[in-house]
Amino acid sequence: MVRNGDVWVSDVFSSVIRYEFQTEMFDTEPQTMLKLIDDLRNGTDVESDPFPPEMQSNSPKQDRKKLPHMFRANSLDAVSAEVAEVLRHHDIGRTKLYPARLLKKNGDLHEGEFFFLNIRELKRGFDPEHSTNVRPGPNPNAGDRGMMPFILDHDQVAVTSDVLEGPDLWLDPTLFRSLFFKGALAKELIAKKLIPGTGTESRAIARCVVVPPA
Template sequence: MGGEVLPEPKKVPDVFSPAGYWAVSKEVADILREFDLGQTKLYPVELFRHDGKTPIAGRHEFLNLCEKKAAFEPSLSAKFSESEYAPPGTSFGLFGYGKDYDLTLNKTALVGPDLWLDTKLNRAVFLSNRLAKALDDAGFAKKMRLLKCHVADA
C-alpha cells in the first residue's frame, strides 16, 4: 500500500471534454490558431493523473468557446430532440452521434468565425469547412468524429 506504481495512462485524446470544458492537444491548438476564432481563446493547462500530483506528459490547452451563431435549422434536420426544459423551439440537443448531413444550417454558418457554438443546439461545436479540412489533412478529423452538415440555400 502506499508506494503503489500505477501504469502510465494511455495517450490523452487530441480533443476531449474533462469536467464539461473542452481541451485540445498542442497540435490541434496550433491548427486552430491559424483560423478566425473570434472571441474564442486557448489557454495552456497542465493535466494531472487521478492522484492530482503526477503530471500527464504533453502540452494541452483549454478551449474557451465564446462564439455563437444562430445557424441550426431544426425543421430541416434529423437526429435532434427538443428540450423539455426550455420554451418550445428555443433549445435542442443531439440524439446520439448522428451521421453526415443529419443537421442543416442556414447561411449564417458561412460567415464569421471558423469555430462556434449554436444558440439553439446544446453542446454541439461547429467548424467551418476550411477548418474541418485542415484538421482532416492533419489526421485529426476521424478521431474527432466530425460530421458534415448541409447548408440550406448555399
C-alpha cells in the first residue's frame, strides 16, 4: 500500500547558500578537516575534538543578515538552537549536536546559538523505480542509485516502508545529497518555519511516496 506524508526528504544543506567561514584548522590541520567532512557525509560517529573551536566569517556582506536555521558553514552542516530543540523532541537515534561558535568578520558573535550536526543514522530505502525526476548518481559503482532532483516537489522521491522503522532523521547513502525525516519531525520544522527556502521553484522539503519493500 502506498502512503504519502509519512516520510519527507530535503536537500537543505546542499541547496541553500553556503556560508563562507574560515578557521585555522583548515590551514594547520587540513587532513583532520578533510577526514571530518568525509566522516560526516558517511554518517560516522564523530567526537567533538575534530570540530573547529570557532569559525569566522570571510565576508562582512554575509554578516548583514541573521544566519538561517539550517545551513552549511563551509562544508560543515549547522543548525540553529531552535532546530536543535525540535530535534531533541524526536527520536534522532545516535545523531549528535555539537556547539558551534560562529564569528562575524569583525570578531563579534553571530546572533543566535548554533550547533554542528553529526547525523549518524543511515537507512537504505530509496526506490529509484517508483521515483520521478531523480538524476543518475555520481558514483553508481560505489552504490549510488540516484541524485536529488534539480527542482524538488512532492511525491517525486520514493522510499520503501522499511525506513519507517527506527529514528526520525537519517541519511540515505544511495540517494546523493538527500536528508530524510519522518512526518512528525518534518511537519514540526515546517510549522515553525525552520527549513530555509532556496529562492527557486524547488521545495526545501517534500513528501515522499512510501512503497512496500521489494
